[in-house]
Amino acid sequence: MARPRFLPDNFTLMLVATVGLASFLPAHGEGKVAFNLLTNVAIAALFFLHGAKLSREAVLAGATHWRLHLLVFASTFVIFPIVGVALKPVLSWMVTPELYLGVLFLCTLPATVQSAIAFTSIARGNVPAAVCSASASSLFGIFITPVLVGLIVIHHDGNTGASPFDSIGNIMLQLLVPFIAGQLSRKAIGKWVERNRALLKVVDQGSILLVVYTAFSEAVNTGLWHQIPPLALLGLLGCCAVILAIMLAVTTYSARWLGFSREDEITIVFCGSKKSLASGIPMAKVLFATGSLGAIVLPLMLFHQMQLMVCAVLAQRYADRQRAAQAGKRVKAGAAKPAVPVPDGKPDSSAKAGAGH
Numbered sequence: 001m002a003r004p005r006f007l008p009d010n011f012t013l014m015l016v017a018t019v020g021l022a023s024f025l026p027a028h029g030e031g032k033v034a035f036n037l038l039t040n041v042a043i044a045a046l047f048f049l050h051g052a053k054l055s056r057e058a059v060l061a062g063a064t065h066w067r068l069h070l071l072v073f074a075s076t077f078v079i080f081p082i083v084g085v086a087l088k089p090v091l092s093w094m095v096t097p098e099l100y101l102g103v104l105f106l107c108t109l110p111a112t113v114q115s116a117i118a119f120t121s122i123a124r125g126n127v128p129a130a131v132c133s134a135s136a137s138s139l140f141g142i143f144i145t146p147v148l149v150g151l152i153v154i155h156h157d158g159n160t161g162a163s164p165f166d167s168i169g170n171i172m173l174q175l176l177v178p179f180i181a182g183q184l185s186r187k188a189i190g191k192w193v194e195r196n197r198a199l200l201k202v203v204d205q206g207s208i209l210l211v212v213y214t215a216f217s218e219a220v221n222t223g224l225w226h227q228i229p230p231l232a233l234l235g236l237l238g239c240c241a242v243i244l245a246i247m248l249a250v251t252t253y254s255a256r257w258l259g260f261s262r263e264d265e266i267t268i269v270f271c272g273s274k275k276s277l278a279s280g281i282p283m284a285k286v287l288f289a290t291g292s293l294g295a296i297v298l299p300l301m302l303f304h305q306m307q308l309m310v311c312a313v314l315a316q317r318y319a320d321r322q323r324a325a326q327a328g329k330r331v332k333a334g335a336a337k338p339a340v341p342v343p344d345g346k347p348d349s350s351a352k353a354g355a356g357h
Helices: 010-022 028-051 056-060 065-087 088-094 099-107 114-122 127-156 166-182 186-195 196-219 230-257 262-274 275-285 290-336 349-355
Strands: none
Touching: 010 196, 010 290, 028 166, 028 186, 028 196, 028 275, 065 088, 065 099, 065 127, 065 230, 065 262, 088 099, 088 230, 099 166, 099 230, 099 275, 099 290, 114 127, 114 262, 114 290, 127 166, 127 262, 127 275, 166 186, 186 196, 196 275, 196 290, 230 262, 230 290, 262 290, 275 290
16 A cells, blocks of 8 residues: 555654653653663764765765855855844744744754755765765764854853853764764774665664653653643744745755856755754754753754655756756757758658657
8 A cells, every 4th residue: 555645754753753752751760861871872873883884985076076065064054053043033933932942053053964965866966966065064063063052052042051162072972983983993894884774774763763752751841841832833833944945045046146057056955955853963962951952852853854845845846857958958959960861862761750759
């Protein structure tokens, strides 16, 4: 039986189920301690496996396209935060102050890796450049996101978390050290990781689900759902939709204005307008006080699903345009092909047939 098109993917359903479980059966006492320990181990394993999986050759293949990478970097770490701060007077009335802090945190995060590359491939964009940009964004985000959080998010709420320099140290210890260890182990286990991509997917999704469960458990214990009115959730959807629409427009028209090819435009759009749930939730756990985590990660969870749905449609449209353009070129090439004369002076029928396609 075919899966209904309106039904979300399995991971989204698991996220919703995890939030529901944490809402009705939050972790307490020793269970909370055990889940926190398990979550930290899962996050370390996730970044270790990503380090072992990341191909340095693929990154170097796209690294020379510096203009594209500079625009993606600016979109991710400069324009996104500016949009979030600039829209605060316009959008903050739609949500609670805690939720808008989550929106600002969302704007400081690195881009996705897997989905950005996947959508670029579907849309027939510059895949090597997408691999390089998305991977570099994820790596640089370990250093840049804590600084942006200190300048933007904590600036709006001085009690939100630690200083950016303390946060960088914590992130290096919990995320970067396992990543580097994975890179150093790539020769020994890289091929095994490639053969067992399903394991990486399990660790990837499992670590996110664990963080979501522990975050929402703590948030529910401190009264999250009593603090967020239903209208604020609708307002949060509106905030995410507005920010995503602006960033899609900015990346699209910036690429065209700067004269990038259609393939490069596709890469810029899908790498410069997306934010990483896989990196964002572990970073939130390091950067923010436990009691505020639920409200901080909720905007990211909604934005993540929204960007997947919108970008899936957009990637298909890009692919359809690429196919139509290639078909048009073939028609023009066939029409321009000169008729081949035959002995009686009549054009060859095969030439006519070719021109008619």
